[in-house]
Amino acid sequence: MSLFGASTGFGAGGFGAATTDTHNPMKDVEVTSPPDDSISCLAFSPPAMPGNFLIGGSWANDVRCWEVQDNGQTVPKAQQMHTGPVLDVCWSEDGSKVFTASCDKTAKMWDLNSNQAIQIAQHDAPIRTVHWIKAPNYNCIMTGSWDKTLKHRCIAIFKDKQNKPAGFALGSIEGRVAIHYINPPNPAKDNFTFKCHRSNGTNTATPQDIYAVNAISFHPVHGTLATVGSDGRFSFWDKDARTKLKTSEQLDQPITACSFNNNGNIFAYASSYDWSKGHEYYNPQKKNYIFLRNATEELKPRNKK
Template identity: 35%
Template sequence: MSGLFASRSVGTTSNGPAPSSELMLQNDRTLANPPEDSISDMSFSSQADYLAVASWDKKVRIYEVSPQGDSQGRAMYEHQAPVLTAQWFQDGSKVVSGGCDNAVRAHDLQSSQTIQIGQHDAPVSSVRAVDVGSGSPVVASASWDKTLRYWDLRQQQAISTIQLPERAYSMDSQGKLLVVGTAERHICVIDLSNPGQIFKNTQSPLKWQTRVVACYPSGNGYAVTSIEGRCAIQYVDDAEQAKLGFSFKCHRDQATPPRNDNLIYSVNGVSFHPVYGTFCTAGSDGTVHFWDKDSRSRLKFSRPVGGTISSTAFNRNGTLFAYAVSYDWSKGYQFNTPNYPNMVKIHPTNDSETKQRPKK
């Protein structure tokens, strides 16, 4: 069921009139005082328009963003190596992060204190604050050491550890659903009602390396993307999956003559709109696309923004969309030149871009 969204080639650079389906990003505001190296992860607070940004410069920065997209820095803290992931606690009081120092750290906004709450044996690729019914906040961290660990801020040791089939590349959570994507295309689905074991082990339906997993706001499924310009819509329930699951091609472009094949790009960012359940994809081609999975249609798409897009995030009500334009390391360190763009752009959204279309 590939190509269901594809009405035109992705990432077109035509200079003709902008079609009504084009996502206009030209006037988006740039985040003030951005990181000094590639941006690996971003997350908006669920309580206020505060954006946490993780970077390869070993820092996590926290910004306050206005409804128009203007911004100012509010806090910053450091790891001892590149930071790969930064996410908010549900109550907006803390940011939790992980990185190549193998550490899981939490920063309290009110006290400005940063503490280490966990340790892995290899870099930490993803963290999420989750509810496991313990009555206190718990942090889940996934690592290249092939484990998923749970941390209680009141304890020094992990309260539980799950062995994963391979190195963890991406993780997301919504409600009682936690999904981990690992190397060799393994997908581990965990029911947080029983957080100490894997509920379902499956494989990505995509043929190439997993790049991102992102859970639906409804908590009944997830999207998974690959380095090979594809996205799959997956459901936890087998009956729902048989009826509603599918995959599609995206972030591809026609090569210029004399080549007649497609240029294929990694899909680095997937974020779901918290109100409408529509979602974006963004990739190494530097384009952003908004999709409606239920009507299987593309809502809007942008022209290239001048660099690879490494991460994306919607704010708590979907009125702001952040996307990081920075090197994604897909071509090796030698392509990370000093003049490569490194910035976060803020796009105020509207319903014509993000609201679902009526089902046909």
């Protein structure tokens, strides 16, 4: 699920390096030193933090931090470990801390300044999500677990967000995305679903293979959105015009996670096995990748007629 609500020199020479590899048909920038197992989540640093930093969690039990430089190059900065796969990550509002959720049934708070991590949550089953929550009279961290519970914890280090979300998008394993607004004037008209990540396109009577939507991310400036799927493609959408802006070429692995940086000029996406076909299709020889794309123009909404 994803909530919605000045240009730089990035990409002025880092993007578009020639390649014939099927793992990178879009010729995007590869992040150095990716995880050794499937990448489950990506998150860029918040606006309060100078520069761009990318956090990624993986099934190798680790969470990694890279600095993304203006020329598109990446520098590994730090790494922390869980005792089980890391399924989700999020940032504190000031960018000083990262929160991680793991199959080891714990959530941790990682202080990037000291490079120390402490446990802040415990569940009876793997923790699938971790989120910063802003309510009218309090701020907290929420964890969601496969033990069928949500837990909220007060973390007193945050500043208020500038904007309240207007709604959310929810993806499914059935190749669909639902757009829901919070308190819309006309729910039957304003809320809608659309098809995506299918073979032979979405507007055909031909039998289709349907793929899971693995992640959704909203552009922080334009309000358009990106979806990534088990079909190995990413797509950009204009929810207001209810139209597709772009679909990528097909990668040779599923795309498992995606994220925009705080001003929307960098789109990060991860290519790795998503376990949708079970362990018998897992190839340990396959390398995992994180790519960076300058998608500023591609995410601009369609002109209204």
